[in-house]
Structure formats: C-alpha cells, structure tokens
Amino acid sequence: MALIKCENVSIGYEGQTVVRDLNFEIQPGDYLCIVGENGSGKSTLVKSLLSLKSVEKGKIVFGDGLKQNEIGYLPQQTDVQKDFPASVSEVVISGRLNSRGLKPFYTAADKKAAEEKMDMLGIRDLSRQCFRELSGGQRQRVLLARALCATKSLLLLDEPVTGLDPIVTAEFYQLIREINRESGIAVVMVSHDIESAVEDATHILHLQETALFFGTSDEYRKSRVGRNFLGGGDNA
Numbered sequence: 001m002a003l004i005k006c007e008n009v010s011i012g013y014e015g016q017t018v019v020r021d022l023n024f025e026i027q028p029g030d031y032l033c034i035v036g037e038n039g040s041g042k043s044t045l046v047k048s049l050l051s052l053k054s055v056e057k058g059k060i061v062f063g064d065g066l067k068q069n070e071i072g073y074l075p076q077q078t079d080v081q082k083d084f085p086a087s088v089s090e091v092v093i094s095g096r097l098n099s100r101g102l103k104p105f106y107t108a109a110d111k112k113a114a115e116e117k118m119d120m121l122g123i124r125d126l127s128r129q130c131f132r133e134l135s136g137g138q139r140q141r142v143l144l145a146r147a148l149c150a151t152k153s154l155l156l157l158d159e160p161v162t163g164l165d166p167i168v169t170a171e172f173y174q175l176i177r178e179i180n181r182e183s184g185i186a187v188v189m190v191s192h193d194i195e196s197a198v199e200d201a202t203h204i205l206h207l208q209e210t211a212l213f214f215g216t217s218d219e220y221r222k223s224r225v226g227r228n229f230l231g232g233g234d235n236a
C-alpha cells in the first residue's frame, strides 16, 4: 500500500493554479526525486504533502499507517534558521514535538531517540554546541537528525544540498542513500541536481505545472523528457 497517493491533484494560490492534475504515489522504501525548473511548483507540492496547504482539486491519500504529522521534514535553508539560538541537541529533539501531543516535557523516549539519531549521523560530539556556530554541512546533518526524530517511514527534503561544497554534498547524498537502504525509510527529495537524482533515486517526478514524467529512474533516463533534461537529448 502506498505511503502517499496523489490523485488528480491541483494546487494554487488565490485562484491561480500552479500544479495541475498530478498523479503519482510513494511506496514504502522508495527514493523519489522531484525535479523541475524554478517556479514549476515543487515547493508548493511539498507544502501540500505536509498538509500545510490544501489542494484545489483531487486528493492526497495517506496509507500504510503513515500519519500526516509523521513526515520527517528538512526545509530549504533560510538565513533565519542559520541563526537559530539553540544547541544541537535542542534542535534535534524538537523533531519530536509533533508526536508529543499536549505533553509539556520531553520524555525519556524522546531523549533516547534524539541521542540515537545524533549517533547515527555522527554529531553526538556536537550536541552542546550552538547550532549557529556550525558549518553548513554540520547544520544539515543536525536538521536531518531532527527530521529522523519525527518519522519512522518518510523523509521529505527540500533542496537539502543548496550552498554545500561538492565534498560535503557527496557525503550528504551518501548519508541519505544509507538511511534509505538500511533503515528502509522512504525519501522524497526536491532537487536541482538531476544527475545525482537519477543516480540515487528509485523514482523521478519531473514537474512543469503538471507531471511531465513520473516513473523509475531507469525509465526516466530513457524517456524523451529525461534525455532532454539530462543533456544528450535528440529533441526528436
């Protein structure tokens, strides 16, 4: 059963539709990259997957036990986030906020989960450091640990390597591959890095208002859309 199924989804702002008639699904363990040019509706779709924006038409169905508040989300970096005045461990454990309900304090289980994720991502040594003193790559690991605290089954990453140097970017992609393959957590990543996307992802959704392509990465490589976008297309 699909974790998320989008059926004929259209989304817009004040009557102006920016995503139209979208159909795709995310199965447990999938690694889906959402690609497309600037303004093609990727972030708008992300907002609706997170239930932060309602759809104009169609529906987004959650399945396989996934609840709306159990998606681990790593947002696009903003300058405000970079200056966040909190320690690494505080940022990581805040990933548990959504599932905590009305309980006023973090539980021992919350603390244990945060420590496990920090170990998993090799940032335990940084736990008392201030988030804003970290390098860009360290900050992304912290935010990934935070996202992992919020989910057992689905990570949603919005352009997570923006601003990272090539070595740190490669390390970050490696981490995502490991999490996806070893923990079986499904990954949905918005990306402008199409070459890496087809290398790592199992599926590609190419947006241009509607889905120009949805299918496996292998099918995408062979498709006309994929060949044109990846370069080497014959424009036939």
Ligand SMILES: Nc1ncnc2c1ncn2[C@@H]1O[C@H](COP(=O)(O)OP(=O)(O)OP(=O)(O)O)[C@@H](O)[C@H]1O
Residues within 6 Å of the ligand: 013, 018, 036, 037, 038, 039, 040, 041, 042, 043, 044, 045
């Ligand atoms: N809050 C908003 N109000 C009105 N229009 C918006 C709003 N946010 C986005 N849009 C419009 O919706 C369209 C899709 O924007 P969106 O940010 O989803 O694209 P994107 O594919 O994520 O772009 P990018 O790659 O630049 O991040 C654009 O035309 C944009 O101007």
